[in-house]
Amino acid sequence: MKKPMRYTVSARMYDAISFEWPVYRAGRATAIELLALRRGSHVLDIGCGTGLNFSLLQQQIGPSGSITGVDVSAQMLAQARRRATDAGWSNVTLIEADATTVDAAELGDERRFDAAISTYALSLMPAWRSALNTMISATRTGGDVAVVDMRTPTGAAAVWTPLARLACRLGGSDIDAHPWTTVPRQLAQVRSASVRGGHIQVRVGSVPPDSDTVPERDTTFDSSR
Template identity: 55%
Template sequence: MIPIADKYSTFARFYDAMSGEYPVYHAGRNIGISLLRQRPGAQVLDVGCGTGLNFSLLQAQVTQGGTIVGIDRSPEMLVQARRRAERNGWTNIILIQADATALSPAEIGSRIAAEGGRARSDAVLATYALSLMADWETAWANMVSLATPEGSLCVVDMQKPVGLATVLTPLAKAACWLGGSDINAHPWTAVKRDCVDVKAASARGGHLQIRAGTRRAGT
């Protein structure tokens, strides 16, 4: 089996076409980013940004006066993200190759600052990224530390469908297996633990789980 990092590097050029984005996964991004409610001029950190599928939704909130920082461990995925930004004329995007589980918040923050952004962001999100990481708790802790003291945090990820949609469980499990995600990771549970004013939503028969909140004081 191809390691996750190699898989995303190998198929980066074809990721958007293969990912099932608009039939399934765009719905979770749309809901999660709408819950962030960022103002024009805000800085948003997109952890595991991949090819930049969140960028258009984030641009609608922060506008060109704001900043979008995309972090991904795969340089090939970041090439696609950069092409997306250039194609759309987005000049307010900072892209950084980094492993969110390996670098400290100080290291990531200093790299963002070196590129013209701020070390801490008004909002930090991860969409379908944490369940790819064996040590997603470390990535989440870094996300919290990289948010401003009253910053917004959002996790969008996957689980087995529920209710009548359980008949689709084999398809959901196959999609996660192909992508390298752990369908049982449930990383959104950390949002309730470490945030206040948490808003919860789901889509696609419960397969997509969305949580957004405000960083809890002292975290």
């Protein structure tokens, strides 16, 4: 798979230029609050980038838990590694892999995670259904999976649509991908949140005993949801 250039050359600047505090922090904070992880939980972070989810996750899981971050960009992972080292977290494992094709064995034992999360990353992957299927199949029954991603703002916030589209284009995301649309079919007890004028969509659901996988060519979903 061709690696997205913007997440190789600009990895060092990512945290500074990603509108984290004014916009995107709210989405990850909402999702992690909804996850409400127990101490000692093991969490998979798909498309983890520089590890901006890590400190919020660490506050819940503590040192007896663990984070496994997967990203296709070695440069983004280098920043995530630096973050973990600086914070003294010895419970972070980083894997360089394409989340849409990663071999489940690379992630460890089947269903070994208590939770999986992906923030602002699935919309960069044309084959996001495969990555979401992997998140679900790597998580134990009853564990939680969180998807945080972007769409055009709605209501009064729709005036920000050109800016939202520009930000997504610059970041290489497909703002119309809506990678949360299969969540109601694949997960149970789905909790939803919409933040920043609807630009950020959050879905968190539990893995049922017989969770469904959705094929890449699935067309049975209304992606406008």
